[in-house]
Amino acid sequence: MLDGLNSNQLDAVTTDKNALVIACPGSGKTRVLTRKIAYELERFDSKKKFIVALTYTNRAAEEIQRRLDDLGIPQEQLWAGTIHSFCYQWIIKPYSAYEPALVNGFSIIDDNKKRKILNELKKKHSIPFFSDINTGLDRNANYMNADPYNNAIAKEFHESILENKEIDFDLLLYYSYKMLINNKKIRSHLANIFSHIFVDEFQDTQDLQYAIIGQVLTVAGDKCKLFLVGDPDQAIYGSLGGTPKSLYEIQEEIGNQDIVFKEIPGNYRSTQRIVDFFRNFQSTEVNIEALGQRANEHGYITLDTTTNKDNLYKEFADIITHNIKKGVKPSEICIIAPQWYFLTPLAQKLKSVLPDIPFDAPGVSPLPTNRESFWWKLSRLFLSEITPKTSMSRFRWMSHLINDLNGYTNGSLGNEYIDCRRYLKIINSIKPNESNGILYLEKAFKAFFNKLELDLNDYYVLVEQWDIFFDGIRTRYESTDFIGTPDDIQYFKNIFKPSTGVVINTCYGVKGEEFETVIAFGLLWGYIPHWSSIRNQPNYITESASNKLLYVIGSRAKKNLHLFAEKGRKANSGYAYQTNHQLAQAKFEYDGTYYQEK
């Protein structure tokens, strides 16, 4: 399990102290995290303890668990997921009776619904719909927008959903923290059952999240170790309150316990040229050496500041065709858009000019994004492929689902190995004769409950979640973004297939990913970074936000990087967007066009 680790990685994996690990892009952060979890799981001497791995996205948690499956590591004593899932599973769900705002029941609203309510509020207050309103709270219940007017809207939003006994992920975190500080019993219980808390991408952790982890670790003392890994140069969620706290600040959060500092240098992902490019945006002088086998390959790194926005898709189509001809797989090519609203129109244009090339644009998934929803979890079991490769994951998902179902039905179902196998067989045997995706899922869910001899109507929370889940899908199909999107069951099943197409995603969505060829566009001041996140901010903050985004974008590429600061983008005021300042100033010898062989 310690094979294939270099000396710095090995040192981080085997430490038995609280540790803060700073790792540059491509240095093997994910490898270190996975091996460290495996290492600790194997050394467990108690059946009652748990390891917690907190990741920024559910996708990252799934990736860690999949890698542990590949290493053959049993995961019964691992809990992996986002801090929101963690708070829901370990604090809100078991202890909601302790919080007056939640004691009479509550549901978690879906992203779509949240966006809709916020848009209505923006309209009411005459604020442009694309202006970002951060609804996050800090530990003192303050909102964190630079603009006080946006704070008032965030407050109004929370008041309006609470009236309907609804909460969003921000309130979920806030109530979790409040319950922890007000109830010694909850703090002590959590402190007793966790042996390790891992935090991936610690640079994106918000104040409340540090505070929640800190509460547990302060009580646990030496019995629970903290392991944080991340890269301050990739802290691109500053406008949402994400911040890489210093070692001393983190020590303070955990009751002044010692934390050792470790660094993982070197980059296995990219050529030295790619590294030299993205180092233009690094905040420190620390050298990064390309260590991979292809470190010295030349690749193509281009900057185009002349193409008009309306012709971008033609350029992209040329680059994609050229790469595929050279043997690059479509899934090794990624187009990075500045914000989500660039995704759908671009994907549609590219699909029309390259009909034979598959594309994978996550913005167009029909399922609501709340993965805490019981029905989302059940959909995953109905929609994902049944192959030897997916069998361990499906078993794990089944076991989690039964756990949830036991919570809703007062433990009426067994959750031993043999039970999970039986329930999986039931799921595998249900194949409704229905081609429409929504109707297929409705029939499949009902058939599953019938086979379990459970009457869905007996479980109010599940019925409520059902409505939110299916309304979420229907609302998506009614939106203009979804015009022309297929609604058949095959399309739904593609959501859970490993992606084989050219990836189109935002600079936030591709964090942690790597591709042979990266095409990034919209590298214009006001998009990168988005103007609403830098408005009224001092220069040093806007420059730092800009550098971090360019650093993340550049460091996704293994070999080829095509940058576009296109012409023709104008604000409502008539102002023509200009090339991102830091990119314009970067010192780099770009190649001519991508088809000039070197």
Ligand SMILES: Nc1ncnc2c1ncn2[C@@H]1O[C@H](COP(=O)(O)OP(=O)(O)OP(=O)(O)O)[C@@H](O)[C@H]1O
């Ligand atoms: N010791 C090693 N030897 C060879 N290859 C390695 C080693 N460690 C990591 N790699 C490879 O380097 C690449 C980058 O690793 P990984 O994705 O874990 O980087 P990361 O540090 O998480 O990057 P980022 O911060 O950009 O997300 C992967 O392809 C991984 O397999």
